[in-house]
Amino acid sequence: MRLGDLVVDVAPLRESREFRFLFVARLVSLFGFGLTTVAIPVQVYGLTGSSIQVSLVSLVIMVPMLAGTLAGGVLADRMDRRRLILLARGGAVLVFAALALNASLDHAHLWAIYLCAALNSVLNGLSATALMAATPAIVGRGQLAAAGALMAITAELGAIVGPSVGGALTAGLGLAWNYGLTAVATAITTGLVSFIRPLPPTGEVDENPVQSIVEGLRFVARNRVVAGLLLIDVCVALFTMPFALFPELAERVFEGGAGVVGLLYSAPAVGAMIAATASGWTGRVRRTGHYLVGATIACGVAVAGFGLSNGVLWLALVSLALLGAADTVSEILRRSLLQHNTPDHLQGRVSSLWLAQTNIAPALGNFEAGVLARLVGPVTAVVVGGALCVVTSSAVGAAMPALRRSSLQDPSADDLASA
The missing domain is CATH 1.20.1250.20 (MFS general substrate transporter like domains)
Known part of the structure; x- marks a missing residue:
């Protein structure tokens, strides 16, 4: 094995315009997601003083995520996959804006946090499934491993940077700013995905x-x-x-x-x-x-x-x-x-x-x-x-x-x- 084989293959970024937009969009999206991994538990614990309530948020997130993922699988094979990602990410912008508004109130509503977390999980399931289904058509079958490695890098960067920035942002400016920045990041993601060509279904949909x-x-x-x-x-x-x-x-x-x-x-x-x-x-x-x-x-x-x-x-x-x-x-x-x-x-x-x-x-x-x-x-x-x-x-x-x-x-x- 040559030394050059140990370096991540960036051919999908170099050769595919759509993948470049998709890569940056996912990086921005995961950064925003990392912010909320800090904000939601901190806010729920601050409102309730209960670790059980914090763990319930994880349950609320998991169940709708499963529903969104399974529904996304059907929809991604029946409609334009780019359109599905745009609809899901556009809806997430509204969800994070609602969380920011709720956090800015004198008395934030706990039920609103649960509701927004559930809605965001459904939307994440829809967009994640459509994104994975769209990748082979965007990069070609010969570059699937390279594309997977690059997507893994975005996930790790988001996991490392997002929570760190989210904790500092919440401590310095407050929860409303955290959610607001997440909404902006999600809006940027939606805009970047709009530059990708349409990806209509290729099979029967009747x-x-x-x-x-x-x-x-x-x-x-x-x-x-x-x-x-x-x-x-x-x-x-x-x-x-x-x-x-x-x-x-x-x-x-x-x-x-x-x-x-x-x-x-x-x-x-x-x-x-x-x-x-x-x-x-x-x-x-x-x-x-x-x-x-x-x-x-x-x-x-x-x-x-x-x-x-x-x-x-x-x-x-x-x-x-x-x-x-x-x-x-x-x-x-x-x-x-x-x-x-x-x-x-x-x-x-x-x-x-x-x-x-x-x-x-x-x-x-x-x-x-x-x-x-x-x-x-x-x-x-x-x-x-x-x-x-x-x-x-x-x-x-x-x-x-x-x-x-x-x-x-x-x-x-x-x-x-x-x-």
Whole structure:
């Protein structure tokens, strides 16, 4: 492997005008989203003084997100995908403006925060599904891995910069300014997406929505590569997400406070950013499926290493950084293989199933880690989770040779259909 292969492939940015607009739009959008990840919990806790109320916001966000994602999958295959993104992001501008107005009142309304959070989750589900479905048509099948790596970079930048700026902005100018800046960022996102060419559906759209969803499920069940991708994604999400245990581990194992908790949460993002910027090789290797299975197994090994760090903080942080790196490589390969092996007229529905899973499975994984920690202790729970990831990922790879043999160098689903 040449040194140049380790540098992120920027060909989609260089060659596609639409992708340049989409890349900047997503970066601005995720920055705005990062602001609200601080503002909403801070405001709810300030109004109620209850951590339970704050956790309820997460539940309120998750359920409508699932509904929006599934609905977005159907709509993205039945209407112009650019138009769907514009409608969803335009609606989000109004939602954030309403949050800013509510925050500027002398007595902000708690119900308004819940309502706006739910509406924004639906809109996020719609736009995220349409965006993922539109990517293959914008960049071409040959650049899916490169596009996935660049999108991963936007996600990590948004996760690192957004909350930091959001916390400083809320502390300095107040919640209304935070929400107001988010509304402006979302409006800029909407304007940037308007420069993308129309992306109308390519398949038949006369069946009813229920039949449309059934068709997507039937395709996933028949296609061993796509089914394997969804299964191996579950292995990562269920068994390598011990983030809910970080506060307890920081106190009991590493004998630290909030500063140590912050380091534990930041370490995976650092590893993810490094892996994304050194991902040029992901679109060039022939044995994509083998590398995917290997990256997934590496996630389990890294989590187990974190659990076995025995209170040595630097070793724990290195293990978490390796987890972030392996998970990012795995996600880039999973996403690109999923898009490569899905016909264009099914991109919306299959993308919605994948995004629904990526929204729900991490929450279940954190819950599983919490329950297991109550039974066997947090350290053992982390190690067991890592071991289960290794075992289940290996089992999926062994049971599904089509997944193991899959490659981005093979003809795409549309190529095979045309042939």
